[in-house]
């Protein structure tokens with residue numbers, strides 16, 4: 177075996193010495209390399225160190241390490257090198273493919289996983305392509321050792337000596353041991369690098385999320401069974417806690433307003449699956465009440481199940497939405513005016529015909545009592561029909577300040593559908609409502625859900641009516657309403673078989689003022705307002721993808737344990753009393769006909785009646801001859817009803833007052849006055865049964 181950098185005459189004894197020195201050096205290489213492996217902190221410094229040791233200790237001309245690239249050309253990339261002949265690497269292309277660049281010792285050793293030795297570069301057939309370069313760079317023998325094997329084929333470690341036969345079997349074994357150690361070292365360092373990187377990524381991501389949570393303008397809370405266990409800095413601001421006051425450890429319910437408590441208690445006891453978004457009324461520690469949108473999901477916090485809440489103060493948004501809602505109502509009111517004229521003219525026409533016909537026959541003495549009763553029955557029925565229509569319109573003309581109530585959602589949907597049914601018929605559109613199989617108690621405002629359903633049905637109506645011309649001849653417009661009920665959620669599906677919503681606009685339809693309808697026919701507010709209304713009930717309105725037509729889904733949280741007795745329902749009409757006693761009633765109405773009709777009815781029941789046509793006149797009359805009950809209209813030309821009610825109340829806090837109005841919004845200003853059991857509001861047109869019942873109650877001596 178040859179000894180690099182050492183040329184001595186070939187003598188047997190000297191050769192033995194040389195061999196021993198060679199082995200010594202190989203052992204030293206192994207020992208120093210092992211030490212380098214143990215000390216190594218990064219892969220590339222280790223590779224450089226191994227190459228340097230080979231050159232410095234043994235005096236090889238060149239030591240280099242190449243990595244086998246998995247790229248299509250299978251190139252071997254030099255990663256580290258040392259020695260006087262380093263420039264050799266600039267002149268060669270080596271691959272580990274089975275091609276002209278891969279047929280040398282490096283390519284062979286990587287492919288086979290075995291060492292490849294060229295004992296003499298001058299005579300080796302394998303080495304012929306690189307012989308010229310070997311001469312130039314002064315090597316006569318070389319060995320290539322594979323690093324890694326099988327799936328972990330890393331590359332090869334190459335030594336070049338300036339003498340032929342420089343790699344005897346002992347040296348080869350030692351160098352193979354080195355290559356094996358190197359492979360382990362590289363794997364260990366890569367593992368460590370990966371681990372370090374993962375730890376760094378984790379720390380970075382933790383830092384990122386920590387700053388996101390700390391910088392977030394929304395309150396972010398984590399609670400375990402209702403006790404706050406984490407609160408971000410914004411929480412202190414949102415909940416009006418000073419910087420030194422911690423929310424951690426407080427019961428979450430302390431911050432929930434009475435109106436939302438039942439809902440919050442049930443959500444804490446039974447958290448809904450997935451991500452839940454709801455609207456709640458919350459209270460700050462300093463007593464401010466605000467509307468909040470809460471997004472909640474389940475997480476594991478410090479090893480225990482918990483709920484993560486993101487709380488956003490939406491007071492301002494709610495105000496804007498309220499304004500938007502008001503605009504939408506007015507806009508819809510305008511749109512509905514034309515339909516309204518038609519709707520109201522029908523019953524009014526019948527009423528007029530019945531009344532004028534009856535008058536004529538009575539004058540001629542030809543009206544039998546039975547026939548007269550029939551005509552009055554007709555008038556009463558048609559008045560009821562007109563009253564229903566007016567009821568629908570009222571939804572749009574007043575701001576809803578009524579408190580939240582628990583009511584049956586599907587019952588409300590059905591009654592809204594019933595109202596709209598009348599408008600669908602002339603266009604040959606059918607409306608099918610699948611009745612709910614169980615009660616559907618939800619919390620919110622009945623009129624608002626009615627408005628949403630009316631909006632959706634109106635949209636379906638328009639789509640079906642306008643899309644008719646593009647449909648086959650035998651096509652019939654259909655709208656279907658169905659309910660799906662989960663344990664705590666209700667889904668109301670409203671679908672039609674119209675042209676549907678093009679994919680290109682689906683993402684825009686909930687934007688305020690987005691409409692595809694012609695000017696004057698669409699405001700683009702219906703869906704955006706409906707969306708807010710449903711969100712204010714803790715629910716969600718969305719348009720579902722469907723094969724044909726359009727489908728809207730209203731998802732609402734159901735109120736747990738709300739039996740029919742807890743749900744508010746429309747008060748039923750009371751039967752008419754047959755007598756009321758001889759109490760004195762002051763009727764105030766600027767419409768003489770209405771006042772007379774009412775007076776006539778009440779006199780027939782035994783009451784003494786005074787009539788005033790305005791607030792001022794009523795007050796004068798009352799001062800002269802105080803009444804037991806005052807029935808008054810609110811809007812009158814001289815001295816309006818509101819002032820009269822306030823004066824009467826001041827004069828006698830126990831005087832029974834019945835306000836009869838066609839405009840419920842007008843009673844808002846009187847809210848304080850009206851909050852006692854000696855005052856009642858009845859809407860026009862009056863149901864005489866309800867009025868009679870009230871008068872009977874008010875005329876009863878106290879305590880009965």
Ligand code: ADP
Nearest residue numbers: 635636639676685691692698699700702703726
């Ligand atoms: P508007 O009805 O005033 O246009 P909306 O907000 O109610 O405003 O609706 C926005 C748009 O959504 C409509 O202009 C229409 O393009 C589309 N749209 C809503 N409902 C339907 C439906 N059932 N079928 C087809 N398109 C619909």
